[in-house]
Amino acid sequence: MATVTAEDNLLPPETRGTPSAFSWSVTVAGAMAVGLVLVGTILIQITFALGPATVTPRCVEAGIRPDNPEETGADGVCDIVEGLESGSQTVTLYLSLGIGAYAVVAGFGAYRSMRTRRRRDQCIAGAALGIQAIAIAGFILWFRTGEIGIFFFQFANAHFLQGTFDAFARGAVNTMKLAVVGELGGIAIGLILALLAISKRAVVRAPARAYINLFRGTPLILQLSLAYFGVILGLQIQAGAITVAMIVLALNTGAYAAEVFRAGLQSIERGQMEAARSLGMSYLQAMRYAIVPQAVRRVIPPLMNEFVILIKDTSLVAVLGLTFAEYELYATGRELYSTNLNATPFIAVAIAYLVVTLPLIGLVNIAERHLRSGLVGIGGEH
């Protein structure tokens, strides 16, 4: 007979049973409902965007002003409105609502009577997808009844993003510069503070605790303002806003990183220190060669989290006086907002931040999975 391979042994035993045609149909219906409303809406938008751009009477009714469409981007916005209010969009929405409702009714109605666990899962999945489809389609239907022309003119007016790519690219570079310098400085400060903060002696701990509490207990925007408008301008020190911002970000991150490091160091079992000391190492040597290397491994995910938070916090630098070359992402968007009196640049800023932070958040999750040890909590699978 065939030999049992190691791989076979690693597979968990199949306990969920077989699917049925009915339970499959419920899942497919739910997925179809969600897919229809999402893909359908996007396809309709693309079709209208590629078509001719004019401000139609329907758009004027929806709140778009028809004068000077070339200067206001009203023609492009009108495409969005026309697409959303088109007949094909209406059909898509009601179809999605109908299929979604079927999935919900069939899924929730039948899952209790399903024979196997897989069939139950499929019924519940279909019902959950159906609820999502109903929510999305229902929201769009409700949304269409408002003055969507004004809304899209404010938030999705591509006209105001024309020629701004360089500005946003420069903003992204400045944001990353601030965040990287702040994080590296913060890690250095934090490690030193953490080593002081875990000392047995209160006189060594006290200054570190005072520093940490001071920086964790006051808002970053206050620290930035105080450092720039207070210390730098008040004492008439010659220093650029970005330099000051980098220093403050590093000092602030240092306080948070210190807490992360402290938790990491204290999570290392006492026995590690005792073993190192019994080998003849001094306290500092034991820290250097035994404790810190292990702790660093454990604090990588929370430190990366700190980095993601720091990237967003760099936006606070915009309250300082910045030259155009120093603008980070948020300041860039705000500048375009106040020049054009239109909020679309803010949407672009949000996307720009997500482009940077989403991959990082993914990396944090991967790192957490790889570096995790010990107990596994309840919740989704990772």
Next chain:
Amino acid sequence: MSRFRIIAVALIAVTMLAAGCGSDETAEPADSSPSAGASIGDVTTLTDGTLLVASCLDYPPFEYFEGSGDQRELKGFDVDLITAIAGEIGLEIEWKKANFDTIFTALQSNQFDAVAAASTITAERQVVVDFSDPYYASRQALTVNTEETPDITTTDDLGDGDTVAVQKGTTGKIFAEDNLVDQGVELKTFDLAPDMFTDLEAGGVQGIINDEPASIAEVESRPSLEVIEPIDTNENYGFAVSKDNPELLAAINAAMAFLDRRRNVRLDLLGVLPGRSGSRGVRSGLTVGLFGPAIDEGPRLRSGRGPSRVRGGRNSNGNGHG
């Protein structure tokens, strides 16, 4: 000039005291003029009976806080004028602090009823909000640090390597972008106007482009700074109102015209407001009607320079209306 200024400020204070305390010409419009209320149509505001007005509240001499603690009081040209207008319409004023660069879009989305923030009427802003009739003719001015850069006397002296501070969303910023950037000047933008002047004092920038009256008021407490060149930009201040509320706009205009006609409302106008004569300054008949006898204070800007300047003159004298 500075001595002249003291005299001028004192004169204004005296006339204000005489007129303000000696008779009942002080602004109490709502009670004293029921007929005006009738001629102004019914208006709806966000909160019934209240006019919610947004402003920076840190822009002397138009809107600023004076005193400290319990005595802290909102003062200024815009404050007095809009309060009188609201009184005519029969509304209580409530103030809301807002950043200037987002103030018009916030008004557009009806977060408040009106903006009284020394704001210039521009075509771009008129796309999103409506403006009242103009009430003050203003212009820009260049402010420099005479201790750090004594050789800068006009905007033409600014060039490569120089940084000029401007406030976000202002006409001063637009002027600087259109005219100074080509000379190689770099712009540094600030949320709040006072921060620009602090930075200029510290030597972080070489100049400031800002509304002339506000610049003059700001440098009073900052001895190293001086407003050295007025820049005629032909600007008119107006109160902004949401496009959704044309009735309020009409009421503000009607009230302003009425105040102008009546000529006996005395506002807490400050001695530092430049250009009462000629084309600048308070618009049209308002000069006489609202603000007492016009005093020709001569040119407000120094062409030469020296260490002397009026300090605290406005605070000690200008507001003595009793």
